Amino acid sequence: VLDHTSPVSDLLRAWGQGDTQARDDLLPVVYAELRAQAVRYMRRERRDHTLQPTALVHEAYVRLIGQARVSWQNRAHFFGLAAEMMRRILVDHARKHQAAKRSGAAMRVAWDERVGATPPLDCELLLLDQALAELAARDPRQARVVELRYFGGLSEQEAAEVLTVSRTTVTRDWNVARAWLFRRMTLGITEVQGE
């Protein structure tokens, strides 16, 4: 019988059995794999509107796990981790891009002075990342649903498996989280304070 394992599937299995060190060991591997692919895609197909993180995350799974036998719980663990890494990769990328733009943009100083001293967020993605951190402070699961669905490109069903909740719960979390984030990003804080 062939030994259907890979270093990554071994780590995944260990993590599934409660070994948190295994999760820490997985992080850089998944990050590097996803990042390499993301950079390749972004360079090649900048204007491709169909570019979805789903493809990157599923490809990374196939490349890292291959044919290894992995339980669905461990598979869910992988996708949960991959979504988190996708968010980090895209935010890192946006920050770097922003920093590069700022260093070469002396002519925009006048605008910057009018706007204020705080470095402006140039990118919708960075605004969303920040708003999402605020949402996580009030409801971690709702924020996690957005991370899985938007940054990881996971389907509702996949997100439900990662979080071990029903699909209906994912839909509901998504609806309210999206409304809150949209309002936060367009109007700022307009929430009516509770008593």
Added chain:
Amino acid sequence: VSDAGRWAHVTAVFQEALERDETARGAYLDAACAGDGPLRAEVESLLAAHQAAGRFAEGSPLEALAPSASRRWASTRGFRPAAGLAHTRSPRCWARAGWARCIAHAMRRSTARWP
């Protein structure tokens, strides 16, 4: 009630309201928010945001990275500047500085107004 408890309640009422059609919604909110004006205002504000959100956060985050994404995002949703944005020089300011910067600016202003 703790902040988390309050938010859980807001979430539940929002969801119930969302699952009713427009005609039944008012009556539901009358009953669910009876005597709690702030709850009603918060839920109605979220329902309005849900309506206005269009395809927000449903595209690819890789697209959102593109420098033109913010402007596209605004235009495809028929976004109109909110109160905090009224003074900014749109659309010229959007074109020059990027829509998201204007939003960030407005966010800082609105934060100042609602401490």
